[in-house]
Amino acid sequence: MREHCKILMRRARQIDARDLWYWRNDKSTRENSLTARRVSFDEHKAWFVKSLRSRFRKIYMATLDGIKVGMVRLDFPEKKIVEVSINIHPQYRSKGLGKQILRQIDRFIQRKYANRIQKSIIKLSNFASEKLFSSVGFTQIHVVTELGYSIWIRR
Ligand SMILES: CC(C)(COP(=O)(O)OP(=O)(O)OC[C@H]1O[C@@H](n2cnc3c(N)ncnc32)[C@H](O)[C@@H]1OP(=O)(O)O)[C@@H](O)C(=O)NCCC(=O)NCCS
DSSP: OOOOOOOOEOOOGGEEEHHHHHHHHHHHHHTTTSSSOOOOOHHHHHHHHHHHTTTEEEEEEEEEETEEEEEEEEOSSSTTTEEEEEEEEEETSSHHHHHHHHHHHHHHHHHSTTEEEEEEEEEETTTHHHHHHTTTTOEEEEGGGTTTEOOOOOO
16 A cells, blocks of 8 residues: 555545445454444444434545545544544555544544544454554553453543
8 A cells, every 4th residue: 555645535425324334344343343243234324324414423434546445433422522433444454544544534633623632442452443543642541441442532
């Protein structure tokens, strides 16, 4: 993968439902997620349609040369927080795209939501994600051993 290839970000739309469903049900995604079970397409679609309408959630698609390569979800659970989740297309992982996409989103958040603290919840065995989030300035602030995840923030 080229070091600085052109990744474009746009808001997710209904036509993205199936791609996101495939990526969500991918084995490695499920192993690295706090909810490891498969979801049916109907369940996913209902969640996705509701998410697209929500004031408290924004989903972005990352494309590279017109190919959908990843998604980022921003949740706004309370006034001072923006929670960041990322999922890369399973065939495009470990090529540096997660880092580029998260950097882009980080700059966007710094501009648009400068007053919010960024937060991410990472499963304890998810070393790629730990490396990824620390590379853009997140630090681990809390480990919830009994539930198997840690909380990371970026001020
Ligand atoms: C975690 C994820 C977002 C990382 O994105 P990516 O494009 O695969 O990662 P990158 O290639 O940009 O690499 C980011 C860092 O992770 C490391 N990494 C990548 N794949 C790895 C792997 N399989 N095991 C360990 N480290 C890995 C890279 O070496 C890099 O660290 P470095 O800068 O110190 O070299 C992606 O793999 C993914 O979508 N996984 C499934 C869903 C998930 O875990 N989402 C995050 C939930 S918090």
